[in-house]
Amino acid sequence: MQEYCVAFWNVENLFDEEDSPRRTEKLERTIRRELKNWTPELLDRKLDQLASIIRQINDGNGPDLMGVCEVENKHVLDLLVGKLAGLGRNYKIAHDNTEDNRGIDVAFLYDLLGASQEHKIKPKKFAQTDIDEVIIGHTNEPEYKKLQSNEFMEALRDRTVKIDVPYITKLSNEIKIYEKDYSKEKIRGKHIAPHTFELASMWAVLTRLEDPRKAQLTLMQKLKLYDGKTLPGFTEDNIKELRLETVREGMEGISPRYIQDKISNALVSDEEGTCVNPFMVLNELEEGLRHHSLITGDDQKKRYGELLSDVKEEYEDMVKTEVQRAIAADEEALVRLCGNYIDHLKAYTQKEKVKNKYTGADEEPDERLMRSIEQKIDIPESRKDDFRREVMNYIGALALEGKTFDYRSNERLQKALELKLFEDQKDSIKLSTLISSVVDKETQEKIDVVKSRMIKYYGYCDICATDVLNFVASIFARGDIKESLQ
Numbered sequence: 001m002q003e004y005c006v007a008f009w010n011v012e013n014l015f016d017e018e019d020s021p022r023r024t025e026k027l028e029r030t031i032r033r034e035l036k037n038w039t040p041e042l043l044d045r046k047l048d049q050l051a052s053i054i055r056q057i058n059d060g061n062g063p064d065l066m067g068v069c070e071v072e073n074k075h076v077l078d079l080l081v082g083k084l085a086g087l088g089r090n091y092k093i094a095h096d097n098t099e100d101n102r103g104i105d106v107a108f109l110y111d112l113l114g115a116s117q118e119h120k121i122k123p124k125k126f127a128q129t130d131i132d133e134v135i136i137g138h139t140n141e142p143e144y145k146k147l148q149s150n151e152f153m154e155a156l157r158d159r160t161v162k163i164d165v166p167y168i169t170k171l172s173n174e175i176k177i178y179e180k181d182y183s184k185e186k187i188r189g190k191h192i193a194p195h196t197f198e199l200a201s202m203w204a205v206l207t208r209l210e211d212p213r214k215a216q217l218t219l220m221q222k223l224k225l226y227d228g229k230t231l232p233g234f235t236e237d238n239i240k241e242l243r244l245e246t247v248r249e250g251m252e253g254i255s256p257r258y259i260q261d262k263i264s265n266a267l268v269s270d271e272e273g274t275c276v277n278p279f280m281v282l283n284e285l286e287e288g289l290r291h292h293s294l295i296t297g298d299d300q301k302k303r304y305g306e307l308l309s310d311v312k313e314e315y316e317d318m319v320k321t322e323v324q325r326a327i328a329a330d331e332e333a334l335v336r337l338c339g340n341y342i343d344h345l346k347a348y349t350q351k352e353k354v355k356n357k358y359t360g361a362d363e364e365p366d367e368r369l370m371r372s373i374e375q376k377i378d379i380p381e382s383r384k385d386d387f388r389r390e391v392m393n394y395i396g397a398l399a400l401e402g403k404t405f406d407y408r409s410n411e412r413l414q415k416a417l418e419l420k421l422f423e424d425q426k427d428s429i430k431l432s433t434l435i436s437s438v439v440d441k442e443t444q445e446k447i448d449v450v451k452s453r454m455i456k457y458y459g460y461c462d463i464c465a466t467d468v469l470n471f472v473a474s475i476f477a478r479g480d481i482k483e484s485l486q
Contacts, residue, residue, distance in 0.1 A: 051083035166250025193464035208253030376419035
């Protein structure tokens, strides 16, 4: 039984000569700097050096199968095989142009059909032995289809088992890719604004999801369910059903490589800037759709554009909530509002009166106050008693354990109090005046307080905090205009 020697080598930038007519426009752009002064003589010297090492493999016989990476095209592989002619081998080349960001490829040089078919090998100094062998490789689906249609690759096709590995469809996992690639340790001198990776990831995942068959469920809601968020009326079993009803979910859509390219573009496009915000990346994503080699249909481009609009709407809600919380982050005011609410809530559930602190008179619980808070979290009139009893039972259970109630321990109540306080304070801060060129001193001082909270609690820098406040101010200004027109 014949022995087989398998090798792999990263041949490190085995590029065609600098002025090669075989080079595509994309490659000319991406590796221009690396090609400077790359003459035919230097290429020939590199090929001689590579060949001298390869000839020493397998006791001077050369490998039976050799994988190589970082090659530009088939031409340089032909040159390399020519340098190996003295081995008496009849090397064939398995190569195809890939969609690598830099345009460089991987390939195989082979002189065998493979032990994977014969299932037997004879290692040196050992008896012949049976083996089960598999060579694992990966590619994207368009490249695989090109391989299938290549008549010269029949032997490889016959030995290929295709296993579909979908793109990530869980938002939080997608975000981790870019947090790792663009961490503070790797990206120095640039601040990446909050939600930048989240929005890019959100759009990428949305392009990979199939529209839900349930009419009442949006694609954005489906994304949130897949990411572990809860929605009324949906259980873990419902989420499993959503996955099972899909056909090719995750097999199509935007790749992480595309997102990485556009984040990188945003980082370098403004060389003097010190902060990259979500809109800079979203604009790069949208602009890139016009030239994406795998997105050719108008319907697909239109759908991806609409999904970008959905992501921008989601961002509006995110930053409005953050600004609202920053405005309402007056701890003393929140505690006073909570105490006032609980006093009236207790009196209401126990059918008692509330003593007016100023007049000393006993009065009915303030229904208007309680409803103004409860409506902020969409508690309907028909459910107000249930909600009030729920809060009081929670406070009572804490008291039995010797614990003191803290509004922050009840997420829904905290949100309601913050929104109520925001509503009471937003007119005094007048965020809409930010889009005006004239801001009075008192308003500016209040805005600076909000900005400092955005920096402290949400990870903004001075630049992106100002950008977000201006953006949210424009949203409120649009709302004011709409109200005045109605």
